[in-house]
Amino acid sequence: xxxxxxxxxxxxxxxxxxxxDPERLAGSPRQxxxxxxxxxAAITPARxxxxxxxxxxxAVGAVAAVAAGxxxxxxxxxxxxxxxxxxxxxxxxxxxxxxxxxxxETKTRHSSTWPVAAGDRRFALVIExxxxxxxxxxxxxxxxxxxxLNAVTRPRTLADEQAWRAAGTPASAQLLSDVGVREGAVAxxxxxxxxxxxxxxxxxxxxxxxxxxxxxxxxHLTERYREEAGAGTVSDAWLVDRxxxxxxxxxxxxxxxAAYEVIAGTAGVRSLGERADPLGRKGNAIALPTRRDDALxxxxxxxxxxxxxxxxxxSQEVLVVPGASAASVGLAAGDIVRSETLLGLGWxxxxxxxxxxxxxx
Amino acid sequence: MxxxxxxxxxxxxxxxxxxxxxxxxxxxxxxxxxxxxxxxxAWRRRHEIPVPPxxxxxxVARNLLRTSRRTEIRQYELAAATARHEQFGExxxxxxxxxxxxxxALRTLPESEQELLTLVAWHGLTPKEAAKVLGCSTATFxxxxxxxxxxxxxxxxxxxxxxxxxxx
Numbered sequence: 001x002x003x004x005x006x007x008x009x010x011x012x013x014x015x016x017x018x019x020x021d022p023e024r025l026a027g028s029p030r031q032x033x034x035x036x037x038x039x040x041a042a043i044t045p046a047r048x049x050x051x052x053x054x055x056x057x058x059a060v061g062a063v064a065a066v067a068a069g070x071x072x073x074x075x076x077x078x079x080x081x082x083x084x085x086x087x088x089x090x091x092x093x094x095x096x097x098x099x100x101x102x103x104x105e106t107k108t109r110h111s112s113t114w115p116v117a118a119g120d121r122r123f124a125l126v127i128e129x130x131x132x133x134x135x136x137x138x139x140x141x142x143x144x145x146x147x148x149l150n151a152v153t154r155p156r157t158l159a160d161e162q163a164w165r166a167a168g169t170p171a172s173a174q175l176l177s178d179v180g181v182r183e184g185a186v187a188x189x190x191x192x193x194x195x196x197x198x199x200x201x202x203x204x205x206x207x208x209x210x211x212x213x214x215x216x217x218x219x220h221l222t223e224r225y226r227e228e229a230g231a232g233t234v235s236d237a238w239l240v241d242r243x244x245x246x247x248x249x250x251x252x253x254x255x256x257x258a259a260y261e262v263i264a265g266t267a268g269v270r271s272l273g274e275r276a277d278p279l280g281r282k283g284n285a286i287a288l289p290t291r292r293d294d295a296l297x298x299x300x301x302x303x304x305x306x307x308x309x310x311x312x313x314x315s316q317e318v319l320v321v322p323g324a325s326a327a328s329v330g331l332a333a334g335d336i337v338r339s340e341t342l343l344g345l346g347w348x349x350x351x352x353x354x355x356x357x358x359x360x361x
Numbered sequence: 362m363x364x365x366x367x368x369x370x371x372x373x374x375x376x377x378x379x380x381x382x383x384x385x386x387x388x389x390x391x392x393x394x395x396x397x398x399x400x401x402x403a404w405r406r407r408h409e410i411p412v413p414p415x416x417x418x419x420x421v422a423r424n425l426l427r428t429s430r431r432t433e434i435r436q437y438e439l440a441a442a443t444a445r446h447e448q449f450g451e452x453x454x455x456x457x458x459x460x461x462x463x464x465x466a467l468r469t470l471p472e473s474e475q476e477l478l479t480l481v482a483w484h485g486l487t488p489k490e491a492a493k494v495l496g497c498s499t500a501t502f503x504x505x506x507x508x509x510x511x512x513x514x515x516x517x518x519x520x521x522x523x524x525x526x527x528x529x
Contacts, residue, residue, distance in 0.1 A: 008517060021381070030393055
């Protein structure tokens with residue numbers, strides 16, 4: 001059978017599935033909704049391109065390559081301090097953690113928002129708790145994490161409480177997700193504290209031997225990620241969280257400063273100016289790149305740094321574009337959906353008794 | 362609000378094409394999430410967006426798809442399988458039309474080659490623009506496109522022969 005030979009690229013172009021025809025994809029309600037949310041959530045101007053004083057040229061290659069061409073938007077004058085300045089200042093303010101005790105203790109307050117369903121009602125719950133982590137300086141000291149202190153799970157707003165009441169004040173509710181059915185329910189009300197044993201301070205990695213420069217620290221953390229995750233590329237969010245942990249750890253000042261440099265080297269990090277943390281303490285805020293959360297939608301992580309001590313007062317996540325589940329319970333762009341607030345840190349010689357706690361003492 | 366207006370213009374002009382690209386990988390539903398994330402990144406980095414913006418936007422979307430593939434493997438694979446089903450149909454046995462033959466042939470190529478070919482044939486990018494999306498040089502892209510194209514030609518011929526043979 002004779003076949004007329006035809007340009008295969010033309011044949012391929014003609015074979016494009018109808019579902020991928022841009023004309024069919026234009027003008028959906030979601031298109032407009034997303035646009036308004038993206039613009040309205042961005043209360044702050046983006047940071048104009050600037051030279052990253054801390055980084056070798058290679059690290060900003062991707063940005064620099066683009067910067068060399070024509071850009072659509074002319075850079076505006078910065079309204080906020082340069083993000084590198086904020087982080088350099090914070091690193092410079094860090095002090096050595098003082099004379100050593102038996103345990104390094106950090107106390108934090110955690111809050112997270114969850115879209116849930118009970119019966120035919122949907123609403124948002126907030127899970128709140130405090131944690132105390134005390135890590136022994138020596139292998140023989142009993143390191144532990146206490147979670148569930150002053151813990152409560154409650155409807156987020158008055159409207160959420162009304163929805164919960166309308167559902168018959170159930171003791172638990174089903175977690176919602178944007179990616180199919182999420183297994184598991186969350187119980188409302190209070191819960192007792194729990195104690196979990198942990199490795200000692202240098203049990204996971206040699207704190208004293210940690211790199212004291214940003215490149216070395218980034219390499220070290222990347223290797224640790226590969227050990228933990230097996231493979232794959234380390235995400236910025238993971239790096240930033242580990243860096244933040246180090247800043248509140250009793251490691252050398254230089255390592256903590258390097259951790260701030262790792263954060264500054266994250267693509268898309270920018271300054272937000274002065275913001276208050278969940279306890280109302282003011283600090284310099286920086287924003288990290290957005291990420292997608294299965295339960296909530298597109299969220300932006302923000303760090304609020306105490307200009308006095310250089311310590312991160314809080315890390316919080318702000319909703320940028322609510323996902324379907326979040327939108328169905330009334331969560332909107334700009335809502336703070338998660339936070340971890342630093343209550344205190346330092347050396348201590350004893351671990352306090354936790355009455356009623358579950359787990360080993 | 363001049364910046365916001367300018368961004369609206371860019372958004373409305375590019376949205377359908379970025380969505381077509383993302384939907385081609387993971388279907389419409391997850392594709393819309395990826396596009397939303399792409400433009401959130403674009404708004405934040407609006408001072409870096411080059412002219413023309415489309416290859417840059419597709420590059421951002423491509424990175425997000427890759428990240429999503431790494432971190433949410435099951436969800437991604439499910440969405441990708443659904444997208445393939447939507448686009449290619451379930452069964453390609455008894456192929457008669459050229460369109461079906463081309464799609465069936467495309468599916469036999471490695472994903473990287475499918476991407477090269479569809480960036481040009483379905484998403485209307487020039488080789489220079491497509492090279493920017495993939496982060497390679499135009500020359501490298503041209504070589505890879507040439508190779509992929511020849512493999513597609515061969516696969517189309519094989520598919521048609523198989524279909525003809527199968528019917529006789």
